[in-house]
Amino acid sequence: MNNNPNIVDEIKSKVALSDIIQKYVAWDTRKTNSTKGIYWACCPFHSEKTPSFTVDNIKKTYHCFGCNASGDAYQFLMDIDNISFLEALTKMANHCGIKLPEKGNFDPVESQKREILYKINSEACDFYIKELNKSENSHKFEYLKKRGLTTENINFFKIGYAKGRGELISYLQSCGYNNRQIFDAGLIIENDKGEYFERFRDRIIFPITDTTNRVIAFGGRDLSGKAPAKYLNSPETKLFQKKSIIYNFYNARKSLKPDKKLIVTEGYFDTIALVINGYESSVASMGTSLSVEQINQLWQISSQPLLCYDGDTAGKNAAIRVIELIFPILKPSFTMNFLFLPDAMDPDDLLTNHGSDALNPLIASSVSLIDLFWDKYMSLSDYGTPEGRAKIESNMMNMISKIQDVEVKKHYKLEITSKLSAYWKSKSFESNKIFFIKKKANLPSEELISKSNKKRIPDSISKEEALYLSTIIRYPELTGGFLDQIASIKFHNENTDLINKEIIDFIVANRIKNEQFNSIIEYLNENGFLKILDDISNFDFERMYDFLSKQQELSKVEEKFKNILVEVNKHQLIWELEEAKSNYSDSPTEENASKLEDLKHRLQKIRSDAYMSTSDNQKNKKGFDKWYEENKSRLEKKDPI
Incomplete structure (x- = not known):
């Protein structure tokens, strides 16, 4: 289709601008003068309470006196819906009933075939939805609800169910479509005998739509547990080429605002989990591999998409591959950022286990493309x-040379050259070269992953923390003699820190005795700490330690508790040391180097003190053994008791 200036102007002349814009705003009745074609409203492009956005139907323009947004109907649709000019033109043409001229190479037969495939996919989508809502498939519906989806969520994403026993084929045939057309839509497969079978069998179905929200393919999640692949997509068809499609693109484009991030995940469920937890501008690449076509499509609606990868090896490898893909097509203002999730977690796991706000700190500490690029080479080599x-610098410059845009290439060279020069000359580098070792794999370093997860949700409670809490719950009177030491502990696991404060406050306020320890457990259960108590019980300390399985004298437990406090402090120091290593890796300053050394000395002192304590015990034991040997004969002559 040619963008003929005459047709563009004709369409604009037939549309009242206020009719287009009124779907997005509420007119201010006091300031609006419809007889003169002047309309006022609060601006849809920024937040305000007093209307400063005006529409002039005569001039066919709009203007906001608050944020200076302005333009005509095409510009408004392009900005508000994040669409291209061609899409805005098509939308306007449909609004006023004008048929746009076809492209010069338009093939009416091919166009008709594509339209048939669109209709088949639409019919199949409706069929799958009806299947899911049948009473006989209620357990499939319940599966989705257990995954956190409401009926409204299921309807919004048009999720369905495929039994896969031929019902879909019969239904589509009854609609007038033949097997070859259904096959071309990717919904059935043909065996060697020429028999047709449904592609999706016993699977939850996710419709995949194009940029105009028309169904072009499907993804299916296996429920049988017997299929070779948990997830299965439609094959490539005239409508669906996987490398060019982004799942949920249409919805994300509509919901994306200037203050929001476009989050890119790997799968359907990850994206759906994000959307229902408030991250509406989320999409999926439908696999760990991202294509150049998908990157360009993401850039249509966001100049800095945020790629969200699992913290496993596959996720890290995927992030590294993006560097190879994106460098040749980098252009001014367009880049990528990266978010690495905690190990063994995907977005669905994170939000389910830690709440809807769990992703915010990870978004805030996401990794930039240049930081990932730097880490790719600096974590790989012995420098x-x-x-x-010299080898590192050569490799980095070779990669930068692949950037096609002259200005972006220039600034990458300047940034990396400056950064390398400063780093090689730093005193911190010279004094710590002995610690530089070669990594085993070309993956984002643990330091970089740690950087992106500095504010991450804490890992599960550690054994040291669990033993400490078990002891303080079983022997609340320990707080009397160890209150200062207990109060000085700052746990890095936020959950542990919170429950520790609750326990101490409850013990002190109610003067809980050892024999009343069950009241602490009841209090914690009633105040939302059941999960942490379950985590503690999983260590099965009562089987391992007698003093936790049955009440002992407080004086005997005090010695054990001293050792427990030492182990807790040691554990916290090790955590701080790892964080300091990460900070030093990110910024090798004298201050960070000094902090790192201080933590090493503190940890060494704790270990040394523990060793000396053990040595003293060994000496005491040897002294007793010597005394026993010297007096053995005398003791054996004594009458038995």
Whole structure:
């Protein structure tokens, strides 16, 4: 289709601008003068309470006196819906009933075939939805609800169910479509005998739509547990080429606002989990591999998409591959950021286990493309020698040379050259070269992953923390003699820190005795700490430690508790040390180097003190053994008791 200026102007002349815009705003009746074609409203492009957005139907323009947004009907639709000019033109043409001229190479037969495939997919989508809502498939519906979806969510994403026993084929045939057309839509497969079978069998179905929200393919999640692949997509068809399609693109484009991030996940459920938890501008690449076509499509609606990867090896490898893909097509203002989830977690796991706000700190500490690029090479090599450093610089410059845009390439060279020069000359580098070791794999380093997860949800409660809490619950009177030491502990696991404060406050306020320890457990259960108590019980300390299985004298437990406090402090120091290593890796300053050394000395002192304590015990034991040997004969002559 040619963008003929005459047709563009003709369409605009037939549409009242206020009719287009009124779907997005509420007119202010006091300031609006419809007889003169002047309308006022609060601006749809920024937040305000007093209307400063005006529409002039005569001039066919709009203007906001608050944010200076302005333009005509096409510009408004392009900005408000994040669509291209061609899409805005098509939308306007449909609004006023004008048929746009076809492209010069328009093939009416091919166009008709595509339209048939669209209709088949639409019919199949409706069929799958009806199947899911049948009473006989209620357990499939319940599966989705257990995954956190409401009926409204299921309807919004048009999720369905495929039994896969031929019902869909019969239904589509009754609609007038033949097997070849259904096959071309990717819904059935043909065996060697020429028999047709449904592609999706016993699967939850996710419709995949194009940029105009028309169904072009499907994804299916296996429920039988017997299929070779948990997830299965439609094959490539005239409508569906996987490398060019982004799942949920249409909805994300509509909901994307300037202050929101476009989050890119790997799968359907990840995206759906994000959307229903408030991250509406989320999409999926439908696999760990991202294509150049998908990157360009993401850039249509966001200049800095945020790629969200699992914290496993596959996720890290996928992030590294993006560097190879994106560098040649980088352009001014367009880039990518990266978010690495905690190990063994996907977005669905994170939000289910830690709440709807769990992703916010990870978004805030996401990794930039240049940081990932830097880490790719700096974590890979041994750069303790001039030759090693020269190799790193050569590899980095070779990669930068692949950037086609002259300005972006220039600034990457300047940034990396400056950063390398400063790093090689730093005193911190010179004094710590001995610690630089070669990594085993070309993956984002643990330091970089740690950087992106600095504010991450804490891992499960540690054994040291669990033993400490078990002891303080079983022997609340320990707080009397160890209150200062207990109060000085700052747990890095937020959950542990919170429950510790609750326990101490409850014990002190109610003067709980050892024999009343069950009241602490009841209090914690009633105040939302059941999960942490379950985590603690999983360690099965009562089987391992006698003093936790049955009440003992407080004086005997005090010695054990001293050792427990030492182990807790040691555990916290190790955590701080790992964080300090990460900070030093990110920023090798004298301050960070000094902090790192201080933590090493503190940890060494704790270990040394523990060793000396053990040595003293060994000496005491040897002294007793010597005394026993010297007096053995005398003791054996004594009458038995």
